[in-house]
Amino acid sequence: MRIGELSERTGTPIPKIKYYLREGLLPVGERTGRNQARYGDEHLRRLRLVRSLTEVGGLSIATVRKVLGEVDAPELTTHRRLGHTLNNISTVGERQAELEPEEEDRARVAAMVERLGWTSYPLSSAYRDLVQVIAAYRQAGHPVSDASLDRYALALEEVSRVGFAEFVRITERDELLEKAVIDTVLGSALVTVLRRLAHMHISAEYQGVPDPEQPGQPDD
Amino acid sequence: MRIGELSERTGTPIPKIKYYLREGLLPVGERTGRNQARYGDEHLRRLRLVRSLTEVGGLSIATVRKVLGEVDAPELTTHRRLGHTLNNISTVGERQAELEPEEEDRARVAAMVERLGWTSYPLSSAYRDLVQVIAAYRQAGHPVSDASLDRYALALEEVSRVGFAEFVRITERDELLEKAVIDTVLGSALVTVLRRLAHMHISAEYQGVPDPEQPGQPDD
Numbered sequence: 001m002r003i004g005e006l007s008e009r010t011g012t013p014i015p016k017i018k019y020y021l022r023e024g025l026l027p028v029g030e031r032t033g034r035n036q037a038r039y040g041d042e043h044l045r046r047l048r049l050v051r052s053l054t055e056v057g058g059l060s061i062a063t064v065r066k067v068l069g070e071v072d073a074p075e076l077t078t079h080r081r082l083g084h085t086l087n088n089i090s091t092v093g094e095r096q097a098e099l100e101p102e103e104e105d106r107a108r109v110a111a112m113v114e115r116l117g118w119t120s121y122p123l124s125s126a127y128r129d130l131v132q133v134i135a136a137y138r139q140a141g142h143p144v145s146d147a148s149l150d151r152y153a154l155a156l157e158e159v160s161r162v163g164f165a166e167f168v169r170i171t172e173r174d175e176l177l178e179k180a181v182i183d184t185v186l187g188s189a190l191v192t193v194l195r196r197l198a199h200m201h202i203s204a205e206y207q208g209v210p211d212p213e214q215p216g217q218p219d220d
Numbered sequence: 221m222r223i224g225e226l227s228e229r230t231g232t233p234i235p236k237i238k239y240y241l242r243e244g245l246l247p248v249g250e251r252t253g254r255n256q257a258r259y260g261d262e263h264l265r266r267l268r269l270v271r272s273l274t275e276v277g278g279l280s281i282a283t284v285r286k287v288l289g290e291v292d293a294p295e296l297t298t299h300r301r302l303g304h305t306l307n308n309i310s311t312v313g314e315r316q317a318e319l320e321p322e323e324e325d326r327a328r329v330a331a332m333v334e335r336l337g338w339t340s341y342p343l344s345s346a347y348r349d350l351v352q353v354i355a356a357y358r359q360a361g362h363p364v365s366d367a368s369l370d371r372y373a374l375a376l377e378e379v380s381r382v383g384f385a386e387f388v389r390i391t392e393r394d395e396l397l398e399k400a401v402i403d404t405v406l407g408s409a410l411v412t413v414l415r416r417l418a419h420m421h422i423s424a425e426y427q428g429v430p431d432p433e434q435p436g437q438p439d440d
Binding site: 010011045048049051052055100113116118119120121124125126127129130133136137139140141142144145148151152153154155156157158159160161162163164165166168178179182186187188189190191192193194195196197198199200201202203204205206 | 230275333339341353371373374375378384385398402406412414417418421422425426
């Protein structure tokens with residue numbers, strides 16, 4: 001297809017497509033004339049991925065380029081490297097946290113991991129970030145209790161299981177890597193947004209908002 | 221206490237404390253001399269809150285000022301206004317998402333809310349953001365299935381319940397508002413980080429990483 005059709009089918013303005021091409025986020029099309037190129041389904045797909053990552057995932061062009069570079073790398077070891085890159089996207093650490101966690105924060109995370117029987121690595125960025133967050137709650141004067149922490153963790157374990165169950169159904173390598181990228185970036189937005197929506201529901205429950213479908217219910 | 225002690229007890233450099241005072245994030249101390257002021261426990265507490273919000277929550281100084289302004293407002297109606305401000309922090313929408321959701325995305329969110337029996341408002345930013353995220357997954361070529369969406373939503377409902385259970389135990393108004401702010405900002409970091417840590421555990425489970433506590437187990 002020509003660039004006009006690519007633009008139309010994805011709702012992306014042509015100047016933006018040209019920008020992505022210049023930035024290397026989209027592979028160049030097949031040259032068909034002095035100023036013309038032809039694009040295929042792989043361009044359609046890649047363009048949609050780039051837009052999701054930047055516009056909903058909030059990733060910078062530089063980060064998208066890095067992630068896509070690893071998705072496209074021919075080596076088979078890419079998987080582990082991709083995991084590493086993904087693990088470093090949108091971490092708490094990037095926000096130059098200067099809070100100094102104390103020994104008790106570290107001990108609480110270690111005890112939680114132990115109680116849940118989780119496989120985890122104290123040197124990983126996720127582990128260190130959790131220690132930071134626990135420290136931040138404590139320093140703000142509202143520490144999270146162990147009981148709450150366990151319930152939060154089990155809920156997020158379920159979230160992770162759902163993601164993996166979808167993941168293992170995919171057999172094609174390229175699709176698998178793409179899915180891993182999407183899950184990391186959009187998954188984070190999905191969880192954040194569902195949490196806010198759930199919050200609204202529970203809040204209504206606590207305030208005993210009457211159900212509009214059942215008129216007069218609590219007062220009758 | 222003097223500013224030096226405030227600095228020492230919170231691990232905050234004095235110039236940073238002065239910056240917060242100038243920016244109005246910290247109430248001025250009680251003047252005790254030409255260049256001296258005395259600070260109390262409320263300064264200690266507020267300073268810790270400000271640091272958590274900026275350094276772990278990643279909020280800008282302007283956003284923190286706005287949120288604290290509502291926490292400190294004397295009117296009793298503040299609660300609702302605070303909820304509104306919190307609801308607008310760190311939304312997907314802020315990232316100028318230009319993806320155009322389609323009718324099917326809206327219908328899927330409406331059906332999910334219906335299946336779960338959630339009280340929710342289609343005009344709220346959380347609802348609209350969820351439609352955006354669902355559209356992003358679809359446009360990226362990896363739509364989330366209804367079954368997965370429900371499981372994600374129920375897990376986040378549990379997260380929300382845990383937060384509320386802690387919330388209702390607090391009786392003092394100021395503490396309550398402070399807790400609401402912390403939960404919104406740090407809660408989001410907590411959920412994100414626990415998700416990454418859970419991911420690591422489930423990933424190890426799928427790859428059958430042997431348990432170091434049980435040497436030789438799977439191969440024996």
